[in-house]
Amino acid sequence: MPDFTGDPVATASQHEQELAALELIEHPTVKAAYHSVAENWLSRAKASDAMRERFDAAFAEVMFSAAVWSSNQDTMRPKVSCITRLGHPVAGRSIPGSRWGIDNPDSIYRVIPISGDERYEIRGRVGANRMTENYFTLWDAHMGTVAVLNGRTMAVESDGSFVITVDADPADGRPNHVQTTPAAHEFYIRDVLLNWDRDDPNHLAVERISGSAAPPARTLDEQADATAAMMAHFANFTGKLSHGVYKMAPNNFNLAWSADTVGAMRNQVYVMGRFELQPGEAFVVDVSDGGAEYFTVPLSNIWGTTLDIVDRTGSLNKAQSVPNEDGTYTFVIAATDPGIANWIDSDGLNEGILTLRMAEFGDDGPKEDLGARGRVVALDDLERQVPGLRRVSPQERATQLADRRAAYLRRLPEGTI
Incomplete structure (x- = not known):
């Protein structure tokens, strides 16, 4: 045994x-x-x-x-x-x-x-x-x-x-x-x-x-x-995957697909795209999860590795995110902290790949509202363009990141290098 x-x-x-x-x-x-x-x-x-x-x-x-x-x-x-x-x-x-x-x-x-x-x-x-x-x-x-x-x-x-x-x-x-x-x-x-x-x-x-x-x-x-x-x-493999994403128009995050080949998971839905920003811009992503119990919004570079996921919010999943009043979710992807709870930190990059994954929809599958939409917004105009987003203080952000590291190390007890 x-x-x-x-x-x-x-x-x-x-x-x-x-x-x-x-x-x-x-x-x-x-x-x-x-x-x-x-x-x-x-x-x-x-x-x-x-x-x-x-x-x-x-x-x-x-x-x-x-x-x-x-x-x-x-x-x-x-x-x-x-x-x-x-x-x-x-x-x-x-x-x-x-x-x-x-x-x-x-x-x-x-x-x-x-x-x-x-x-x-x-x-x-x-x-x-x-x-x-x-x-x-x-x-x-x-x-x-x-x-x-x-x-x-x-x-x-x-x-x-x-x-x-x-x-x-x-x-x-x-x-x-x-x-x-x-x-x-x-x-x-x-x-x-x-x-x-x-x-x-x-x-x-x-x-x-x-x-x-x-x-x-x-x-x-x-x-x-x-x-x-x-x-x-x-x-x-990774080169072809990144090339396929980069053939898409930038800042157009609205494609949903499901597959069980070349590493994709049967019964998951993937929404892929890429962002390409100028300094002072953010990429805002609105997500309706279609009833999924699980989803995640991670950022990757073109070499196929995710960004800093321990000491930065290089990804956020459903449990780590704050929903809107209607049950949808809004994420702000930016190279600098906009003071928003659902900030996905691009680690200084103004371009990158998003691979939103959704899963566990129940026996009836995804609801009709499943999807995601992205748009570019000036950081200075974020509050007017996307009102009502939950804001966080610097202390709240520091606590969030400390909790994130401690939680991640449950699966990496050796520690990071």
């Missing part, structure tokens, strides 16, 4: 994987790929000077995520890997961040490699405060959905423990069963924390229970080749 007495994310296994990835990125093959992928990405991105200044730090995170993720691809020796974290210390060493692909700041992303020819058990335990949104998505090799298990509604014992069975057979009475196919490649698990200060991520462990013998594990050189390939894939 797995030991679930420690932290659900900062496990001994997670730290071992991170330290191993830290050594891996020093391999000559990986270091060569690091430089070639960077040059290729920069040559294609046509980034502004402001975005170019963010590249080095963002690129280091994207590449470290590739090292961690690519190291856990052995379906005969599966592990649980958290693949999107902020930089933190482990055993006296600095572990880089691993955000990529326009991550959701509310999500703890974990992966488990799976083969459709094998049998597995995922054992875990939910916390006292279960999450509003939690999905175990079985992907194929192209991030397409093979099957989904809803962690919010799965069967759980009185002590919070659960077992998920994974194999090619029908459930046949097994309560938390995921039936695989030959296309099954890995689980992509989202633990989404709406209330950072209260929601508990799941403890997780995996075991392959098939009797077939495992072939030899990858050599270090083979692993380095796999990491180099994933580094290039991550850069191409």
Whole structure:
């Protein structure tokens, strides 16, 4: 029986994987790929000077995520890997961040490699405060959905423990069963924390229970080749995603779509766009959530990493936001503090990507009022153009940010670097 007495994310296994990835990125093959992928990405991105200044730090995170993720691809020796974290210390060493692909700041992303020819058990335990949104998505090799298990509604014992069975057979009475196919490649698990200060991520462990013998594990050189390939894939994936957003007209935030391919989550609605401002301007976003229990409004750079989400309000979700009197929400995106409660801090940037995510609509799906609309407003004219917004004092803002950091560190007990 797995030991679930420690932290659900900062496990001994997670730290071992991170330290191993830290050594891996020093391999000559990986270091060569690091430089070639960077040059290729920069040559294609046509980034502004402001975005170019963010590249080095963002690129280091994207590449470290590739090292961690690519190291856990052995379906005969599966592990649980958290693949999107902020930089933190482990055993006296600095572990880089691993955000990529326009991550959701509310999500703890974990992966488990799976083969459709094998049998597995995922054992875990939910916390006292279960999450509003939690999905175990079985992907194929192209991030397409093979099957989904809803962690919010799965069967759980009185002590919070659960077992998920994974194999090619029908459930046949097994309560938390995921039936695989030959296309099954890995689980992509989202633990989404709406209330950072209260929601508990799941403890997780995996075991392959098939009797077939495992072939030899990858050599270090083979692993380095796999990491180099994933580094290039991550850069191409994010580059295409950002290019698609930047093909849209700026400051036109009104597109809603849903999908279950290329990493998008089935049953979520995404509203994507970008802002492009002049000094002294803000981008005001009006949101009607269509009855969603959960939504988040995060900002990202064109390299696919979110902005400062711990010491700045680089994102706000439904629980962190103040609603309007009619139940809608209004957010003000700006590089400087406008003194508004729902300020999303662009960390000095006058351009960026927004990826509003909405989920958990109930059995009837989204209401007809679902949507979001954006407009540019001069900061000096904000109160006249957008009256009635809840204002905050400098002391209230300082308290908000202190509470935000403390709440985030519940999932990063090692601290930040």
